[in-house]
Amino acid sequence: MPELPDVEIFRRYLNRKALNKKIKDVDIKNSKIISAAKTKYVKALRNKKINSSKRYGKYLFAELGKKNNLMFHFGMTGFLKYFKNLEAEPQHGRFLIKFYNGYYLAWNNQRLLGEVKLVDSIKGFIEKKNLGPDALSLNLPLFEKLIGGKTGSIKSALMKQELIAGVGNIYSDEILYQAKINPASNCKKLKNKDIEILFENLKKVLKEAIKYKADPDKMPDSWLLTHRSKEGRCGRCGKGIKHQKISGRTSYFCPRCQKKS
DNA sequence: AGTACCACCTGACGGC
C-alpha cells in the first residue's frame, strides 16, 4: 500500500481518529521496528496527545510536542488501525498506542519492513534521509531540473526518494501509463513536451488517487491500477499489459500505448 | 552515476 497517496490517507485517518486524545500507554510487540529502548517511547508518549500530523513523501509524523514527534514508516505492508475491542485488533499490530478512552491506535505491519521512530526534528529527519522534495510540492521547472540531468530510466528516476519523495513502484507505473511514456525510456531521450506531460500526470495521478482514498477498487477503468496484473488488458486499447523488471522492480505497462522513447 | 544483487521479514499462491 504505502506510497504517497496511501500515507496521506493514513494521515487523514490519524487526524480523524486519534488527535487530541490523551495517551495512557504504549505497547510495542516487536522490537525490530523500533530504534531506541521501549522506555524512551513510553516516556515520549505517555500522558501526551498527538496535536497534529505531517506527511513528507512516504513518511508520516505524529506531532506530540516541540521536538517530540513519532515517525511512522510503513514498508510494504503497513497501515494504521484505530479500534477498541481487542478482538478488532489487526493481526499484525506491532506498535500500539493506548488512549485513556479505551481505544488503541495500531501501527499494523505484516512484514517487518518498516519503522516507528522518535524524531526530535522533522526537518532534520528529512535532511538526514536526503529526501527530495515531496512529490505534491513540485513545480514544473523544478521537476525538469530534477529529471533533466539523469541518464537512467525514467521509472527509476521517479522512484528515487532522494530525487522526488513519495512515488513508488505502483504509482510510478500509473503515472507513466497515463502519460503514455514507456517506463524503460531513458530520461535523456525524453522531450520537453514529454516531461511536461509527465509532470502533469504525476500531479494528477497522486491527487486523484487521494480522492479515491488510495483504494484501487474505487479507481476508474481507465487507470492501469485496475488492470495491473499478468492477465490484465489495457483499458484504452485492449492490448495485453506487459510486465518487465526495470531497476529491480516489476513494472507493468501497455506496449502499444507506451512506446519507448 | 547507474545498475545489479543481496538483505531484511512474513505470508500467499501455484506447481508438483
Add this chain to the structure above:
DNA sequence: TGCCGTCAGGTGGTAC
C-alpha cells in the same frame, strides 16, 4: 496434504 520456489506497493548496503 505438504513441500518448495517465487513473488510482494520499501529501503539500505555493496560491488562493479
